[in-house]
Amino acid sequence: MELLSNTICFDGEQRIYQIQSNYLKGASKVAVYMPPQALKGQKCAALFYLAGLTCTEETFIIKAHAQRLASQLGLILIAPDTSPRGQYVAQGDSWDLGQGAGFYINATQAPWSEHFQMESYIVDELYSWALETFPIQSNAIGIFGHSMGGHGALTLAWKYPHYFKSVSAFAPICAPSECPWGEKAFSHYLGDDPSVWRQHDATQLLLSKGALFDEVLIDQGLKDQFYSQLNPEKFQQACNAVGQKISLRFHEGYDHGYYFIQSFMDDHLQFHALQLQK
C-alpha cells in the first residue's frame, strides 16, 4: 500500500491510500479519515461509505462534511473508489456503466468479469486490510452509502451481516432489478437470469433473509431527480413484511446530491455510533 496524501482535519488525519487489489487486478484508491482518538491508538468504531455513480474515493471526503462529527465521535471513515480503474479496465458506453459504476457486485459476464469484482474487493480485501492497518474495534463496524452506494451498503449488509453491525443509506437504489440503472448494470455484469439479479437486490435480499439489524436508517429527498430509480417504498414494504425496523425519512425539497447528504450526515453518524455501541 502507498499513502498518497495525509492532511490534518479536525485534529484527525484525512488520508488517501492506494492499495493493490487481487480481485480488481490493479491499484485502487481509498480515503480513510482517522479521528484523533485513532491517532492516539485507541480502538475506534469504523464506517465504510460507498459512493454513487461517477464518484471516486474523493467525493465523500470533500462533499459529505462528515469529518467534524467523526472527529468528535471517534469514528474511522473508509471510503473506497466506486469501481476498478485504468486503461486496461473495460469502460461502458455511458456514465452509468463501467468505470465509476461498479455497483458493488462481482461481474460474471465478459468483458466486465475480468476486473469488476467490487463485492469481493470490499468484503475480502479492503475489510481485512482496514482491520490490519487501523485500530478498529472489530465488533463495531458499520456501512452506509449513497444512491448506487446505498444499494451497495444495503446489499453488503444483508449478504454479510457478521461483518457489519449497522447500516444506513442516503437515497439508495432499493430495488435495482426493477429500475433502469439496475437493469442496465445487472444485465451487463450478471447476465439475464432474474434469479441471479435477486441475489443482489436489497429488497429481494431482505425478503429472503429477513430482519437482521436492530434498525435501518434511510433518508430520501422528495425533489430527488432520480426518484423513479430508487423505490424506497418497496424496501419499506419489504421491511414491514419481515418485521425489520426501518426509519425511512422523506425530506421536502431536497434533491439527490451532496447538499442533501451533508444536511443529514450528522444524523447518520450518530445513528451508527449508537448502534455500534450496543
Next chain:
Amino acid sequence: MELLSNTICFDGEQRIYQIQSNYLKGASKVAVYMPPQALKGQKCAALFYLAGLTCTEETFIIKAHAQRLASQLGLILIAPDTSPRGQYVAQGDSWDLGQGAGFYINATQAPWSEHFQMESYIVDELYSWALETFPIQSNAIGIFGHSMGGHGALTLAWKYPHYFKSVSAFAPICAPSECPWGEKAFSHYLGDDPSVWRQHDATQLLLSKGALFDEVLIDQGLKDQFYSQLNPEKFQQACNAVGQKISLRFHEGYDHGYYFIQSFMDDHLQFHALQLQK
C-alpha cells in the same frame, strides 16, 4: 441577474447566480447561501467570503463546510468568483496571475486594467446587489477569506470600514508587497510604484489607518506549504503597533487547504455572528 442553480441545504438554499458587471465588463458568478431565516424574510447578517488563487465561486460552498452553522446562526453567505472570466479576458502565464487570481484590486496597467476591477466590482456592484436582492441587515455585514482572499478581506475591510463591521481570515497574504505572489500580481496589475502597492497591502493599510475593528481573527496552519508567502507575524506586529486587537491562532500540523479551513470554519462564523450582533 440569472439564478443558475438553487439547492436545498440544511433547510436553507445554496444558490449560484450570474450577474452582469460593468466593472468586469461581463458576467460573473456568485454563490449565495440563504439560511432558513432569510427564506422566511427575516433580516439576516451577511458575510462575504473571498477565495484564494485558482478558486471559483464554487470552492467555498463545496469545501468550506459553512452551511450547517450558517443555517443555525441565520447568516447569509456570499462567495464571488476570484477574477473576471472569459475568452476576451486577459490570461496570465501561470496559475497565480490573470484569471483565478484577481487579487481583489483594481488593475491600472494594460492589459489587466480592461477587466480586472475586482475591488470596485465587490464593493460597488456586488455589495449593493446583495443588499437589494436579499434580506440583509445593512449594519451587520462582515467579510472573510482565504489566502489571496484573506488579503482581499483584510484590505477591503481596512479600505471600507463603513461597509464591513467584522473581518477574519484563514492563512491570509498579510504583506503582499513583500512576497513573491504579491510582487508578481502588484507589478503586473499596478505597475512598479511601491507607494501604490502600499495602498493594497493589509499590513501597510493597518499601519496608516490604525485600529478600526473591535477584533480581528486569523487562523494559520504551521504546516502551511505557502507560509513564506503569508507573513502573519508582520500583520500581528502592525496590530500591536497601532493597538488593533487581534486573535492570531497558529495550528500545529495544519496546511493551507480546505481541510484546514473547514476545521476552524465554525469558529469564524461564530466570531462574525458575535461581532455583527454588537
